[in-house]
Amino acid sequence: MSMFSNLQQPFLRRALFGGLAAALPAYGQRGRRGASADEENEQFPLPKDEVERRIVAVLEAMHSGGGTYLSVPVSDGKMLRILTESCLAKRVVEVGTSTGYSGLFFALALSRTGGHLTTHELNEGRAATARANFAKAGVSSLATVVVGDAHETVKKVKGPVDVLFLDADKEAYVHYLKTLLPAVRPGGLIVAHNTGMVPEYLSLVRGDPALDTVIYSGGGGLSVTVKKL
């Protein structure tokens, strides 16, 4: 009798796979300080050097001092950084700057890739705060804040864009996508936040054979779309 035919015995299956299932979460999902996977995802990244230390310090101060406004959770910020850095992005466009919190996660990646963020914000006060936060973090040269109604300002965006991040007025996601998709380079990413609130946007990206989309629902609900090569 082979090992596999033995597995047809219910008690053996339970012993083997039940034991594995019980052991795996404890093995793979405990992180720093014994945090759970979800808690670990919400930890700020460990700074690699002085450049990252300055950026992370501003992120932490914004987080603990009420300096964010409708900003992404840390887990989504880290995802933005990871996606941006792993595709060696040179040009990132964000719609919805707020106070620059997600922009600083982009800056973590762009300080490595030598890239630049152009971020669009309607509210002048929040745009000014974002600029001040970028200056405090030492990354002013990595980010341009465009003040105005993004319904109009995005029409001036020129490609190629490596990563596009939509995080402003949800009812305009479809408009932003239609306006900006031609500027996204083949192989580039379109990331949208709070996608649970934008079913028509999801129908559009899921229904386009030139795109492929996955939704990461752990943080605020992030859809990640590739414009196929």
Ligand SMILES: C[S@@+](CC[C@H](N)C(=O)[O-])C[C@H]1O[C@@H](n2cnc3c(N)ncnc32)[C@H](O)[C@@H]1O
């Ligand atoms: C959810 S917040 C952005 C959060 C930011 N991405 C972060 O994680 O820190 C949305 C921002 O979009 C801005 N916004 C809303 N409608 C806009 C428009 N039509 N044009 C430009 N910005 C807009 C709001 O003023 C607000 O600051």
